[in-house]
Amino acid sequence: MTETKEIRKSTTDPDCGFMSRENKQEMFCYLDHRTTDMKFNIITDAYVTPGNVHDSVPYLSRLDRQIERFGFKVEAVALDSGYLTNPICKGLHDRSIFGVIAHRRFQPTKGLFPKWKFTYDKEQDIYVCPNGQKLGYRTTTRDGYREYKSDPKRCATCPLLNQCTRSKNKQKVVTRHVWEEHKEKVRINRLSPSGKVLYKYRKEKVERSFADSKELHGLRYCRLRGLHNASEQVLLTAACQNMKKIATHLAKLG
Incomplete structure (x- = not known):
């Protein structure tokens, strides 16, 4: 017997996806999957997907794209708990990258041993x-x-x-x-002194970049419909933020 899955689809923008997550507002939206560097907080990649695509799905392919296109020598990455999956932990190990990923809390069956x-x-x-x-x-x-x-x-x-x-x-x-052993290695990284320092910077870097986009550059809402138009808005916003970051850095250099 073939199982059927019901997927909600917007009548005004079929490209977007319905996001339903714990402690999040349920809505039709797009997701901006963003990468920033640790030193200057420059946005190195911004990729848009429908709202029903999990954060972990495009991550490794976008990481490889940045390494191949810009020649980055990625030594370490800091990610939130949504990226704590076996394929990502294995992928970071295969690329010799020090991964620090936030702990994800699982809810065991009430009354049973976790x-x-x-x-x-x-x-x-x-x-x-x-x-x-x-x-x-x-x-x-x-x-x-x-x-x-x-x-x-x-x-x-x-x-x-x-x-x-x-x-x-x-x-x-x-x-x-x-x-599973690769996921356990990531847990050890998170608890190490260098892992704690690295993850501490995450909220000051990529989270700050997202906040600036929404509060200062109007990225909280899509201005046009369609995945292509939403991607254009995200890329233009990222370009504006990068220009400000670069100008600020050059000004400090005199």
Whole structure:
């Protein structure tokens, strides 16, 4: 049976997308995916997508475009929690880039142990539950997740069963992506001294750039309809901001 998905479409601007995120206003809009440098806060890339495209989708391709077009030697990047995905963490590792990504809070099922309560043993390739039982590897899904399952016979007599699983067969299943180790490396980067300093500058750089665009350059609203027109508005706004940044820097040099 083929599953169908309902997609909302604007009758006045079919190119835009409906954005629905937690703690965000639901609306039809476009998204500006922007990159700035750390030293002068120059906008090095501005890419527009419909509002229903996740931030992480175009990131690696836009990063590669900047490296190829401008010859940038990217050493480190600081991103918000929306970019904390396995493909991006793996992509940063493959490009030898020090990645710092904000922590994303997951909401576990109420009354059950969160995943971090299960300890992963890399040498044995197993998970250990809070009661000490080993969850062995069973299979890998098509989406790249390795499944680790407990022994239902031992789980049946476990005093923590009600806090561990609610499955009918009384078996706990923990999943781990094949690229999970790269995400763990990014978490270590975030907690390192250099990672904390790098992420601190993010709100002073790219977040400030977005704020200036909306408050000082009228980018809070699209002036024309269509993806092409929205892209033109974003690029012209970015050009104006860059000219101001460059002029300010040259003025400081005398």
